[in-house]
Amino acid sequence: MxxxxxxxxxxxxxxxxxxxxxxxxxxxxxxxxxxxxxxxxxxxxxxxxxxxxxxxxxxxxxxxxxxxxxxxxxxxxxxxxxxxxxxxxxxxxxxxxxxxxxxxxxxxxxxxxxxxxxxxxxxxxxxxxxxxxxxxxxxxxxxxxxxxxxxxxxxxxxxxxxxxxxxxxxxxxxxxxxxxxxxxxxxxxxxxxxxxxxxxxxxxxxxxxxxxxxxxxxxxxxxxxxxxxxxxxxxxxxxxxxxxxxxxxDGYAKRGMEVRRQVLGDTHVDRAQSRQVPFTARFQDFISRYAWGEIWTDPTLSRRERSMITLTALIAHGHYDELAMHIRAARRNGLTPDDIAAVLLQSAVYCGVPAANSAFATAQRVLAEEDGEPR
Missing domain, CATH: 3.40.50.1820 (Alpha/Beta hydrolase fold, catalytic domain)
Structure with a gap:
């Protein structure tokens, strides 16, 4: 010292x-x-x-x-x-x-x-x-x-x-x-x-x-x-x-949890919280505080714009489980199925056709579940 x-x-x-x-x-x-x-x-x-x-x-x-x-x-x-x-x-x-x-x-x-x-x-x-x-x-x-x-x-x-x-x-x-x-x-x-x-x-x-x-x-x-x-x-x-x-x-954590629930839905957040153990507690807090409490609350971009960016990033890295979750979130943030399809088509150009092909399959399944009917 x-x-x-x-x-x-x-x-x-x-x-x-x-x-x-x-x-x-x-x-x-x-x-x-x-x-x-x-x-x-x-x-x-x-x-x-x-x-x-x-x-x-x-x-x-x-x-x-x-x-x-x-x-x-x-x-x-x-x-x-x-x-x-x-x-x-x-x-x-x-x-x-x-x-x-x-x-x-x-x-x-x-x-x-x-x-x-x-x-x-x-x-x-x-x-x-x-x-x-x-x-x-x-x-x-x-x-x-x-x-x-x-x-x-x-x-x-x-x-x-x-x-x-x-x-x-x-x-x-x-x-x-x-x-x-x-x-x-x-x-x-x-x-x-x-x-x-x-x-x-x-x-x-x-x-x-x-x-x-x-x-x-x-x-x-x-x-x-x-x-x-x-x-x-x-x-x-x-x-x-x-x-x-x-x-x-803990303002960021509180605000982040509110936004996280608004975007991802109570069911998903409750399920994530119920699975929390001491080993994962800090990671869950990090997500709520930093990702949702600071980034998703930044007014520079709308939630609709953030959803489109997030979908593209998840497709680029092949995170299809997360992609399914964020397609549901995109619908809550105002994206229509046509909007989502346009984002996926754009990703075919910049992330690769195989990645977009998998993304379309994931999106088709999620949207069908959301509407309660086959697509």
Missing amino acids: TEKLLNHRAEGPTSAPPLLLGPSLGTSTKLWDKVAPELSVTHRVVRWDLPGHGGSPAGLIAPGATVGELAALVLDLADALGIERFGYAGVSLGGAVGLHLAAHHSERISSLAVICSSAHFNGEGPWRERAELVRREGLAGLAGTADSRWFTPGFTVPELVDDHRSADPGAYAACCDALAAFDIRAELSGISAPTLLLAGREDPATPPAHLREIADAVPGASLTEIPGASHLAPAERPEAVLAALRGHF
Whole structure:
């Protein structure tokens, strides 16, 4: 890991939409242990550590740091990974980084989730005092009270408390400086990315009112309160956080499944879904998300035109089982039997007569089944 980059952990297929996950002060990538693996089924998930936390070098931050400087480190990481545009979810300070990115680098953020965070963190006084305390006495005392600040009574995650205790005091104090100086309320109305706010109903650090303030200011934003969650909701209520994030970030998969059903029909899609097993789950998601959610929804070509192109490609490669399926789809997309015959005749010129001969046989069978009579 280069000293100039934040420590990170990447999971999921590189072809999937990228999703960056930001941590809370005093934690590491472990904060996302119960959420990230599931998100990585449909996304290229990249978790990152704050400077001086987890595996990130403390030297990446200095006294008087700002959230903008942390956001710049996140962009440096994204650039190094070849990620141009990405979804982003962050907790507390990680959420503040997300708000800054969405407000100042809107071209990079496709969708945003802000979890147990704030637009101002109750002013600078308490954070300046904490920074001075940590620089003077280290983190042992604060780590001893982490459970009461992070979780509901009786709940703990020892690994996260250990992260708090082992963080670099200087870097931790510099992050406190960033929180002290942070106030983005005047810029919230300019955020254009689809935005979800998640609040822990039992969170004393950033109570639901802080998230509601953001939701009221960001155009089109939505707010969900998570019962039984305090400040580190992804660790305490991972199922609820996962469900909310999936609903927010899986837009391509949802839209793709809708289009897939419209074009191929419920019977075919239901049959494909019923045959799905863990071995094929990512492939099925890839089809719904990429082929149907991004390509077939592109308005540049009509569905009728896409059907004609698809028929030709399938004939060229001899995929006659798929051809049968897409002849049915072509009928749903408005092609008449004469239109289909014209496409097949065109393919005889450019794909070869034997290929077109097989395609005509397949099409004749399918069209007869569709009409319920011999052809």
